[in-house]
Amino acid sequence: MLALSMVLGSVATVPGVAGAAPGYLKDVDVAHVDGDLYMTAALSQDGSIQVQPMICQTDTFEETCNPRGWATVGRNATAVQITTLRYDTVLLVARLTNGQTWYRKGACDGVGCSWQSWNNLGGNVVSVSTGQDFGTPCADIAGLSPGHNVYTARVCGKAWDGYEHSPAHGWKSLGGKLTQVSVGNDYVVGVSANKSLWWYDPYVGDHGSWQTGGGQIRQAVAAPNQEFCGLASSNQMWCFEKEARRWYRVGGDWRKLDDDQPIGISRNWSFLEKGVKDDFADIGGTVNQVADDRYLQVGVSGSGRLWYRTSYCGYNVWYPG
Numbered sequence: 001m002l003a004l005s006m007v008l009g010s011v012a013t014v015p016g017v018a019g020a021a022p023g024y025l026k027d028v029d030v031a032h033v034d035g036d037l038y039m040t041a042a043l044s045q046d047g048s049i050q051v052q053p054m055i056c057q058t059d060t061f062e063e064t065c066n067p068r069g070w071a072t073v074g075r076n077a078t079a080v081q082i083t084t085l086r087y088d089t090v091l092l093v094a095r096l097t098n099g100q101t102w103y104r105k106g107a108c109d110g111v112g113c114s115w116q117s118w119n120n121l122g123g124n125v126v127s128v129s130t131g132q133d134f135g136t137p138c139a140d141i142a143g144l145s146p147g148h149n150v151y152t153a154r155v156c157g158k159a160w161d162g163y164e165h166s167p168a169h170g171w172k173s174l175g176g177k178l179t180q181v182s183v184g185n186d187y188v189v190g191v192s193a194n195k196s197l198w199w200y201d202p203y204v205g206d207h208g209s210w211q212t213g214g215g216q217i218r219q220a221v222a223a224p225n226q227e228f229c230g231l232a233s234s235n236q237m238w239c240f241e242k243e244a245r246r247w248y249r250v251g252g253d254w255r256k257l258d259d260d261q262p263i264g265i266s267r268n269w270s271f272l273e274k275g276v277k278d279d280f281a282d283i284g285g286t287v288n289q290v291a292d293d294r295y296l297q298v299g300v301s302g303s304g305r306l307w308y309r310t311s312y313c314g315y316n317v318w319y320p321g
Contacts, residue, residue: 022050022070024304025289029080029259030054032294033108034087038065040298040321041082041092042306049074049094051082052321053112056296056310063295063312067321073104073115081130084293085157086137091130093141093155099124101143103155103168121153123171129260131183142183143171150174150181150200152188174200176210182260184222191220197228197240213240215247219257229262229274237262237274252280259291271299284316285309 027043038054051073056065074080079095090106090113101121106113125143133140138156145151151171178190178198189199195216202208217230217238229239229250237250239262252272257264262274271283271290285307287299295312298321306321 022048022072022306025300025306026304027080027289028298028300028306029082029291030293030296030298031082031084031090032296033084033090033113035110037108037110037112038293038296039082039090039106039108039113040067040306040308041080042070042300043077043080045304047076047078047097048072049077049080049092051092051106051113051115054296054308054321055111056312058312063310065296065308065310065319067308068112074102074118079128081128083130083132083139085132085139085155089137089157091139091155091157093128093130093139095125095128095143099126099146101125101128101141101153101171105155105157119168121155121168121170123151123153125151125171127181129181129183131185131260134186140183140186140188142174142181142188144178144181148177148179148193150176150178150188150190176200180219182219182221184260185224185226187222187228189220189222189228191218191230197230199228199242213242213245213247215240221257221260221262223262223274229257231257235267237280239274239278248278250274250278250280258289261292263290263292265290269302271297283309283311285318 022044024045025042026045029041036055040052042050050070052070053068077094081093092104102118104118105116128143130141141153143151152174153171155168181190187199197213197215201211220230223229226242227239235254253267255265266272269286271285289300295310298308307318308321309318
């Protein structure tokens, strides 16, 4: 326990107690828990992990969000992600400086979350991606080893009947070798060394297999409706329809994708998001990191500050968080 406290810290969140805003931020993520409650997770440049509940209430014409204050829940991290396991449980996943992956569950009550102890998934990965497994109280985690081999792990909360649902299993090889990997919409997807799109389909063969859509892209992510999107050398977004097996152009001028979704940063540092089909929207702002869940979008500005907006009524107004 001493080693765990030294690496990640043993700080628990006290719901409703406001803390100071974190220092210069490196990354941010957000998860809609249930009802009005969202949980924001941020990684500071010094490696500390911060969390903040946000209560977003709607009326007929607008949604107003109330940041509830920051708390420190870990240290010495190089990456952090948050996702929802079920309506009262969130999952915080952190990759440490030594390449290990740890996770921590939060029990939420409508106004905030209290945090259980950190648990070690072990391993040695250079990148990590976490996505909710829809229809189950579980999250799938994918990572790349230093040799770019693909590994997956899984963490679950309690099932809908209240019983624990296969709490966790550590890293196991998924085969394949990629230069980038992402989890989303129930798929593990990535890009190979020759910039081709690949995804793992668990329903092909007896045990699943890797499938390819070809192409020349970087930063592949899974999109809704069994589509996969990435950025071409022109910095435009292209997407691949899995069923029709065809590519189509979305366009835009993208610096990068973010949050394991078809959202990202424009050449002018604004927030871009893919539309329903072959279009995209410029959400505005001046950010270099973004995340999105349900109606809440969060971003990190060039000064390392958190900003947020709500898409409930489509107003393009950003607020400091």
